[in-house]
Amino acid sequence: MIDLSNVSKTFTLHNQGSAVIEVLNDVSLTVSPGECVALTGASGAGKSTLMRMIYGNYRAQSGKIRVGGVDLVQSEPREIIQIRREVLGYVSQFLRVVPRVPTLDVVAEPLRAVGMGSDEARTRAKDLLAQLNIPERLWSLSPTTFSGGEQQRVNIARGFAHPYPAMLLDEPTASLDAANREVVLSLIETAKARGAAIIGIFHDEAARTRVCDSEIDVSRFTPARAA
Amino acid sequence: MTPLISVKDITKSYGAHIGCADVSFDLYPGEVMGIVGESGSGKSTLLNCMAGHLRPDAGSVVFDTRGHGPRDTVTMSEPERRMLSRTDWAFVHQHARDGLRMGVSAGGNVGERLMAVGARHYGDIRDKAVDWLERVEIDAGRVDDRPTTFSGGMQQRLQIARNLVTGPRLVFMDEPTGGLDVSVQARLLDLLRGLVRDMGLSAIIVTHDLAVVRLLANRLMVMKDGQVVENGLTDQVLDDPQHAYTQLLVSSVLQV
Amino acid sequence: MTPSSEYNFAYLDEQTKRMIRRAILKGLAIPGYQVPFASREMPMPYGWGTGGVQVSAAVLTPDDRFKVIDQGADDTTNAVSIRTFFERTAGVATTTATPVATVIQTRHRIPEEPLTEGQVLVYQVPIPEPLRFLEPRESETRKMHSLEEYGLMHVKLYEDISRHGHIATSYAYPVKVEARYVMDPSPIPKFDNPKLGDCPAIQLFGAGREQRIYALPPYTQVVSLDFEDHPFEASKADHPCGLCGADDSYLDEVIVDDTGGRMFVCSDTDYCEGRQAAGHRGKDLGGKDAA
Numbered sequence: 001m002i003d004l005s006n007v008s009k010t011f012t013l014h015n016q017g018s019a020v021i022e023v024l025n026d027v028s029l030t031v032s033p034g035e036c037v038a039l040t041g042a043s044g045a046g047k048s049t050l051m052r053m054i055y056g057n058y059r060a061q062s063g064k065i066r067v068g069g070v071d072l073v074q075s076e077p078r079e080i081i082q083i084r085r086e087v088l089g090y091v092s093q094f095l096r097v098v099p100r101v102p103t104l105d106v107v108a109e110p111l112r113a114v115g116m117g118s119d120e121a122r123t124r125a126k127d128l129l130a131q132l133n134i135p136e137r138l139w140s141l142s143p144t145t146f147s148g149g150e151q152q153r154v155n156i157a158r159g160f161a162h163p164y165p166a167m168l169l170d171e172p173t174a175s176l177d178a179a180n181r182e183v184v185l186s187l188i189e190t191a192k193a194r195g196a197a198i199i200g201i202f203h204d205e206a207a208r209t210r211v212c213d214s215e216i217d218v219s220r221f222t223p224a225r226a227a
Numbered sequence: 228m229t230p231l232i233s234v235k236d237i238t239k240s241y242g243a244h245i246g247c248a249d250v251s252f253d254l255y256p257g258e259v260m261g262i263v264g265e266s267g268s269g270k271s272t273l274l275n276c277m278a279g280h281l282r283p284d285a286g287s288v289v290f291d292t293r294g295h296g297p298r299d300t301v302t303m304s305e306p307e308r309r310m311l312s313r314t315d316w317a318f319v320h321q322h323a324r325d326g327l328r329m330g331v332s333a334g335g336n337v338g339e340r341l342m343a344v345g346a347r348h349y350g351d352i353r354d355k356a357v358d359w360l361e362r363v364e365i366d367a368g369r370v371d372d373r374p375t376t377f378s379g380g381m382q383q384r385l386q387i388a389r390n391l392v393t394g395p396r397l398v399f400m401d402e403p404t405g406g407l408d409v410s411v412q413a414r415l416l417d418l419l420r421g422l423v424r425d426m427g428l429s430a431i432i433v434t435h436d437l438a439v440v441r442l443l444a445n446r447l448m449v450m451k452d453g454q455v456v457e458n459g460l461t462d463q464v465l466d467d468p469q470h471a472y473t474q475l476l477v478s479s480v481l482q483v
Numbered sequence: 484m485t486p487s488s489e490y491n492f493a494y495l496d497e498q499t500k501r502m503i504r505r506a507i508l509k510g511l512a513i514p515g516y517q518v519p520f521a522s523r524e525m526p527m528p529y530g531w532g533t534g535g536v537q538v539s540a541a542v543l544t545p546d547d548r549f550k551v552i553d554q555g556a557d558d559t560t561n562a563v564s565i566r567t568f569f570e571r572t573a574g575v576a577t578t579t580a581t582p583v584a585t586v587i588q589t590r591h592r593i594p595e596e597p598l599t600e601g602q603v604l605v606y607q608v609p610i611p612e613p614l615r616f617l618e619p620r621e622s623e624t625r626k627m628h629s630l631e632e633y634g635l636m637h638v639k640l641y642e643d644i645s646r647h648g649h650i651a652t653s654y655a656y657p658v659k660v661e662a663r664y665v666m667d668p669s670p671i672p673k674f675d676n677p678k679l680g681d682c683p684a685i686q687l688f689g690a691g692r693e694q695r696i697y698a699l700p701p702y703t704q705v706v707s708l709d710f711e712d713h714p715f716e717a718s719k720a721d722h723p724c725g726l727c728g729a730d731d732s733y734l735d736e737v738i739v740d741d742t743g744g745r746m747f748v749c750s751d752t753d754y755c756e757g758r759q760a761a762g763h764r765g766k767d768l769g770g771k772d773a774a
Contacts, residue, residue, distance in 0.1 A: 014471030015478065056460060058467040077446040077460040078255050098420060098442050099413035112424065306630045313634075328617065328638070334645055335638050342641065343634025349644055349710040371645045 001197030007063030041218035091159035237286035246272035261440030264450035317390035321402035323382035380411035493573035503541035510698035515660030533691030535607035550584035555750030598684035680705035725767030727758035
């Protein structure tokens with residue numbers, strides 16, 4: 001489902017003496033439907049960078065990143081957008097929303113984007129928000145004013161609203177209490193059970209052990225850096 | 228899939244000064260493209276060339292018309308082009324005053340495009356106008372008030388209603404949130420996002436506000452000195468800019 | 484007084500009349516289209532009929548019989564002075580009787596008596612551009628005419644209904660000529676609009692200050708703009724004439740005393756007098772006649 005071959009990434013900082021930073025080199029990995037792979041490695045090893053590249057957010061210098069058979073490195077923006085809408089979900093560490101939009105609509109939006117009717121999408125959104133223990137009185141408010149943990153749960157609800165065949169999870173259980181952590185882990189297990197291919201970053205080792213089938217240490221793709 | 232609008236080698240000079248040079252891109256149905264760049268980078272010149280307000284020195288702007296398929300709007304006759312701008316195109320000006328008739332009621336402003344394409348039933352026109360006022364979150368009770376009595380944000384929303392009432396397929400926007408309070412901007416952005424999604428609109432948005440394009444545009448074109456320096460997925464261009472100028476632009480934004 | 488042979492017939496020099504006639508012919512060839520012309524200084528201020536006077540001067544011949552009305556009346560200052568002007572400068576016969584006049588110059592009315600073939604009706608026009616109040620740019624209004632973009636005209640009517648509940652425009656009511664040009668019929672009451680269309684007479688419109696001439700040849704199709712659910716209505720005060728009893732003519736409201744007394748009388752004085760001479764009597768006639 002997710003298939004990377006010989007992917008490399010460098011940053012060129014034109015405004016800082018054109019410094020070239022090699023971040024990742026020759027990454028190859030495959031995630032099958034129903035499989036969950038954890039990315040590990042020290043901070044700065046490039047876990048988030050790799051995840052962002054798979055999402056098309058960072059541009060790869062070479063190699064192929066195939067999601068559902070489409071190579072995102074060679075794709076037009078509209079093709080990447082279509083993949084993101086229908087195939088590839090991404091739960092980032094931070095919630096980024098239009099101010100003023102009610103939480104319920106924030107969560108329902110991915111469903112509306114794939115053409116689901118407003119009522120049906122909201123019903124599904126309500127389910128998820130309830131599961132994640134967001135009090136109902138907050139649903140009509142914008143999540144921009146919520147606490148960090150609440151924002152993270154809204155973000156997860158939004159990420160799991162549409163049953164994507166492939167998912168990227170960046171620290172989904174960070175800053176959650178035990179009960180909510182349990183809800184998120186069961187959401188991940190359900191997604192796996194329906195056949196989603198998942199790549200995750202988990203600092204929470206117990207969580208990692210519970211949901212992940214294998215681990216990939218990103219450090220081994222990191223070029224040896226001077227200093 | 229046929230591009231909705233296909234821009235090829237658009238060049239426009241003002242004497243020795245280059246407005247924009249050799250700009251080419253395809254925009255597909257449902258896509259929202261942002262064009263960013265500092266003042267004088269040629270983004271407004273490009274927008275006006277595409278919308279038929281300026282005649283480019285060279286190049287073509289091929290639009291996939293409803294009736295006759297792809298047609299070059301640069302070489303088509305003026306009546307045809309003006310008809311397009313009343314039906315399939317919409318243009319949202321930075322200053323609502325440039326896009327509204329200030330001496331005409333809100334309902335009349337919204338109804339004008341309907342009447343321009345032949346609507347002759349007062350009751351129907353008014354019902355549509357009221358419906359559109361509500362869609363842009365203006366109280367239906369204000370339908371007979373003139374835009375001079377509206378706040379800046381309301382005027383901008385009225386301008387949007389007036390433009391979208393005939394169900395255009397392509398909306399040109401020139402700094403649509405410029406000059407508005409931040410809180411009003413957010414509301415307008417939310418509204419535009421919803422309309423773009425629900426109506427399946429394509430849009431080309433010129434702005435210098437990177438936050439606006441991040442929220443509204445799927446793809447982004449960065450211009451400098453009349454040239455396109457970078458082009459791609461909006462978040463990719465903003466988060467992983469490749470060109471020196473884009474890196475400078477992105478790093479110059481103040482963080483809140 | 485007869486015209487002195489030292490002076491040119493009908494005030495204007497022949498070259499000017501030729502220029503105006505060309506504009507008139509072009510206007511007749513393109514009904515409703517505003518033809519620019521080089522309006523001359525006339526011995527009267529703008530707004531007093533300089534356009535109409537130039538058109539009349541260009542069409543009058545020594546054999547014509549000339550009538551002038553101002554809001555229907557033959558005896559108001561403006562009508563009298565223009566009539567005298569042409570008596571002096573052209574020496575043409577004048578009349579107040581609509582049926583025998585060959586050229587009628589009018590300000591803001593069409594005579595009640597149906598016009599006939601061979602007659603010419605000359606309108607004085609203050610503002611020839613019907614789109615002016617909504618679109619002040621002349622370059623833009625010309626383009627709108629040439630491209631037949633007339634949606635804006637309906638915006639004006641829309642505004643009327645939204646503000647008053649009905650189309651409140653009661654004079655200078657816009658019309659569409661031969662399904663092509665939208666035209667301002669000059670500030671005639673909309674009661675007169677139906678007389679514009681299919682009229683046996685030639686209708687010429689002259690705007691002196693704005694330097695425009697336009698025309699309706701005989702039997703031209705003229706349609707008053709409206710909405711399907713707010714159709715055009717030629718309205719008038721709902722009274723019979725106080726002097727002649729006519730209930731089909733356009734009426735002026737006249738205040739007769741300082742206690743609010745009023746009467747309605749025909750605005751077309753010739754029509755009213757003709758009816759009175761034929762024995763028709765209105766309810767207010769007794770006292771007025773005796774006075």
